[in-house]
Amino acid sequence: MNNIKKIPILYNRKEECCGCTACYAICSKDAISMVEDEEGFEYPVIDEEKCVRCYQCIKVCPFKTIR
Template sequence: MKELPKLYIRKEECCGCTSCYAICSRNAITMKPDEEGFQYPVIDGNICVRCYQCIKVCPIKAAKEQ
């Protein structure tokens, strides 16, 4: 089985745009608030099929690849 996608390691690597949440056809990603109220994606490993569409749609990860 493939590794669970890593949407971000540090919060600076996520802009909270919800693109990953919106593209997930399995509803494996939820947006959870941190201690300051900012929303960050959380992947449920029991639901995720590891299609990596969330990684492909991420604007920050896409910008790093250019």
């Protein structure tokens, strides 16, 4: 049932994410983990099993201001 709505895309390129952790902090389902890349910067990764597609993480992201 969860597959009806698409999992949110937090960023396509790393330039679109500053690692602020706002998405991680807002997710009430604990579906987001901050994962370190090879350079030591943390980027959010969504657990598709836990995500309920509420899109709060997209709303809170400073890089995805709704225009």
